[in-house]
Amino acid sequence: MELIIDGKTCKANPGDSILNVARREGIAIPTLCYHEAFGGQGSCRLCTVEVTAGGRSRLVASCTYPVSEGIEVKTSTPAVEKIRRNIIMMLYKRASGSVLMQKLYREYGCSENSLGEKEEERCIVCRLCVLACEKMGTSAISTVMRGIDKRVGTPYDQAATACIGCAACAHICPTGAIEVLDSGNTRTIWNKNFNLINCERCGQPFATREQIDHVSRLSGIEDAELCFCEECRRKKLVGKMQGFSPC
Amino acid sequence: MTTMNKSLIHLLLVCCGTGCVANGAREVYQALKDNLTSDDKAVLAATTSARATGCHGLCAQGPFVRILPEDITYCRVKAADIPEIVEKTLKQGEVVKRLLFRDRQKKTLVQGQNDIPFYQRQTRVALRNVGLIDPSSLQDYLERGGYRTLEKSLLDMRPEQVIEEIIKSGLRGRGGGGFPTGLKWKACAATPAQPRYIICNGDEGDPGAFMDESIMEGDPHSVLEGMIIAAYAVGASNGFIYVRDEYAQSVASLRKAIEEAENHGFLGENILGSALSFNIEIVRGGGAFVCGEETALIASIEGNVGEPRDKYVFPSEKGLWGQPTIINNVETWANIPVIMERGASWFTSLGTEGSKGTKVFSLVGKVANTGLVEVPMGTTLREIIFDIGGGVPKGRSFKAVQTGGPSGGCIPSELLDLKVDFDSLSQAGSMMGSGGLIVMDDRTCMVEVVRYYLSFLAGESCGKCVPCREGIKCLLEILTRICHGQGEIGDIALLEDIAETMQQASLCALGRTASNPVLSTLRYFREEYLEHIEGQRCPAGICRELSEFWIDPVICTGCGLCLPRCPVEGIKGEKKQAHWIESDKCIRCGECIDSCSFQAIKVK
Numbered sequence: 074m075e076l077i078i079d080g081k082t083c084k085a086n087p088g089d090s091i092l093n094v095a096r097r098e099g100i101a102i103p104t105l106c107y108h109e110a111f112g113g114q115g116s117c118r119l120c121t122v123e124v125t126a127g128g129r130s131r132l133v134a135s136c137t138y139p140v141s142e143g144i145e146v147k148t149s150t151p152a153v154e155k156i157r158r159n160i161i162m163m164l165y166k167r168a169s170g171s172v173l174m175q176k177l178y179r180e181y182g183c184s185e186n187s188l189g190e191k192e193e194e195r196c197i198v199c200r201l202c203v204l205a206c207e208k209m210g211t212s213a214i215s216t217v218m219r220g221i222d223k224r225v226g227t228p229y230d231q232a233a234t235a236c237i238g239c240a241a242c243a244h245i246c247p248t249g250a251i252e253v254l255d256s257g258n259t260r261t262i263w264n265k266n267f268n269l270i271n272c273e274r275c276g277q278p279f280a281t282r283e284q285i286d287h288v289s290r291l292s293g294i295e296d297a298e299l300c301f302c303e304e305c306r307r308k309k310l311v312g313k314m315q316g317f318s319p320c
Numbered sequence: 321m322t323t324m325n326k327s328l329i330h331l332l333l334v335c336c337g338t339g340c341v342a343n344g345a346r347e348v349y350q351a352l353k354d355n356l357t358s359d360d361k362a363v364l365a366a367t368t369s370a371r372a373t374g375c376h377g378l379c380a381q382g383p384f385v386r387i388l389p390e391d392i393t394y395c396r397v398k399a400a401d402i403p404e405i406v407e408k409t410l411k412q413g414e415v416v417k418r419l420l421f422r423d424r425q426k427k428t429l430v431q432g433q434n435d436i437p438f439y440q441r442q443t444r445v446a447l448r449n450v451g452l453i454d455p456s457s458l459q460d461y462l463e464r465g466g467y468r469t470l471e472k473s474l475l476d477m478r479p480e481q482v483i484e485e486i487i488k489s490g491l492r493g494r495g496g497g498g499f500p501t502g503l504k505w506k507a508c509a510a511t512p513a514q515p516r517y518i519i520c521n522g523d524e525g526d527p528g529a530f531m532d533e534s535i536m537e538g539d540p541h542s543v544l545e546g547m548i549i550a551a552y553a554v555g556a557s558n559g560f561i562y563v564r565d566e567y568a569q570s571v572a573s574l575r576k577a578i579e580e581a582e583n584h585g586f587l588g589e590n591i592l593g594s595a596l597s598f599n600i601e602i603v604r605g606g607g608a609f610v611c612g613e614e615t616a617l618i619a620s621i622e623g624n625v626g627e628p629r630d631k632y633v634f635p636s637e638k639g640l641w642g643q644p645t646i647i648n649n650v651e652t653w654a655n656i657p658v659i660m661e662r663g664a665s666w667f668t669s670l671g672t673e674g675s676k677g678t679k680v681f682s683l684v685g686k687v688a689n690t691g692l693v694e695v696p697m698g699t700t701l702r703e704i705i706f707d708i709g710g711g712v713p714k715g716r717s718f719k720a721v722q723t724g725g726p727s728g729g730c731i732p733s734e735l736l737d738l739k740v741d742f743d744s745l746s747q748a749g750s751m752m753g754s755g756g757l758i759v760m761d762d763r764t765c766m767v768e769v770v771r772y773y774l775s776f777l778a779g780e781s782c783g784k785c786v787p788c789r790e791g792i793k794c795l796l797e798i799l800t801r802i803c804h805g806q807g808e809i810g811d812i813a814l815l816e817d818i819a820e821t822m823q824q825a826s827l828c829a830l831g832r833t834a835s836n837p838v839l840s841t842l843r844y845f846r847e848e849y850l851e852h853i854e855g856q857r858c859p860a861g862i863c864r865e866l867s868e869f870w871i872d873p874v875i876c877t878g879c880g881l882c883l884p885r886c887p888v889e890g891i892k893g894e895k896k897q898a899h900w901i902e903s904d905k906c907i908r909c910g911e912c913i914d915s916c917s918f919q920a921i922k923v924k
Contacts, residue, residue: 114784115629115630115785115827116784116785116786116827117785117786118786118787118826118827119786132825133630133632134630134827137632138630138632139632139633152824156821156824156825159818160790160821160825163786163787163790163791163793163818164786164790186814187810187811187814188794188814189797197786198783198789216625216783218783219610219779219780219781219783220779220780220781220783220792221779221781221792222783223782223783223784223789
């Protein structure tokens, strides 16, 4: 099927979201809660665009809006820009401790106003961490509470038995809100302490025992094969491939 | 005033709706049963029966005992009154005058329910059986014509004819959205995927609203019948009734009704000998307001966190477990059998151009006759609040009415002649919602009221999308500041700016409407905001930091009523002499204003 984004005719498949198509076509739409690994959540609403379908225009979240034949999309109108500016303003007020939010606040030219600021907070509740944890097959963290008190946490804020200390949550977090403290052979994350094991090759601490066990169990790869840090794993692979020529 | 005809068979209807049960209705019913069956009154037992019914509607006057066929209605009955009712009315044929309804405007006693002004202007369609039948008795429902239309639909009509009839009736969803019910069904039937599901939304969460509760409690079979007819129309095999956890009596009533319907072949395999097989299951919600939103409700039934999803594809195509699903509110379901029975053209004769039929409202707040009222769409607010509701009590004046629950809007006295329907309320900046009407008098601070609604929504939003979660937080912060006398000039523009983004960009209807209270009060009561911010004064005398009270010596009679009500002994004065308030002691609680019969206490 075909649709028009910012005047450009684009090809799309049924089931595509507007955001998918726009990204393929190199048309930029800003997002905060979107990651290609998980698909659209429709929660940050920064990707709001204006869609005209059947003669009627409305503002929709491009990450969840399924394309249909002949729709026309405008990714930047005064109404859309105003919404984005207000979203950034409100998120900055919540998480002004985050470098990303400080940067966006300046970029979007948000005006100073009388809303109070909380300096410490960095989390914008985009939930990418929760989705990453779920994808890892652990689901040690989730959103807790509701309404304006919604936040991410472990069950009852205790050290979660399900947590394997992989820190996938911290890696994916766009605002650096999740603290991972690696000190010597100890990692502390979500109120839980882990022992880090050393790389078989270079001896650097690189992963938790629980993480290696979890990956081994899910992938069926022997523990011994996994006990290399990222750098050494790459070198090992290159070594293996040296005797192999595709030509 | 007529007396009783002792030779007739009498039916005594005792209101056992949740409100009356809280006021001792079960004890009243038990006392009545005991009195009727005791040995020396065996004759009476043969000619009289008592029935525990659902809500009679005029909750301010309950518990009720209504005697048919004469229609003698006793109000505020206590168990201790029963021996007198039995002795005087049932045995001697005399009316107990002290228990009759007192019409304060006409200063008369009213004997029959149908003569009470509260009931006279109502048209009971969705509530047609509530208050008349014993909800636990299938027999009672059948006697009122129940399940006859199911039979007619199932055996004499094709599914598309049923859908066509509902489309023609113009019925719009009573849960708040006002989406045409028939079109929803048609879309579901047109989606090829199987299985399909039917859901009844009984998660009524608006503070002060209880119309759905009264139907589930008082006439559960009408809901079941509506759902079974829809199951036939769209080819669904399973139904779910999602009831909020607080409604224990509704759950009990529905459970019993489902059991009875199954035993009599109205539910289960091959219903009434047809090819239709359909089951209904009750799901108890956890009490989250947002689960009244249909996609959040669906998520909740699926066992997930009750959070909405974007509805760019409607549940009628992709709903429960990704399957085509019809989800309608309790009141909508209760309308289905009667539309099928009396026909679409009868239904369209009620109501306005764009909103057909009737609507049940829960009339609460500062109004004399609080309760449930059902009126044709297009009835004016004035008729509902003043003619049916009896106006604002204690000689206070009407200030505003909040329609549509916490995310509805506040409508001022200038618009009292507004004909209430889906479209007129939206145009006035409010909404129908599920039909809550909260009346406010001149002792209501509009800024404080809006702050209250926002604090409710702050706890009840799911918190998933940014405009709703952060928007509510910002609005609440600004409103709280204004109520504490720390408002700034730019605050009104900021409120409007954030409110607009919430309306346009929020994920679900909760977020999109959450700013309605703010926007509607800024439209109609802007002066009051300015008084708070610039004048540093709360005209209603509610916001403590901005209120100062004084007693007008010309009006004060020195009656002394306010003296004992003041918790800090801050009112001084001799009897029959004008009193005064010691301002350094006053904690601005407003108890004195509410106790004064002469409105002598003023806000500076």
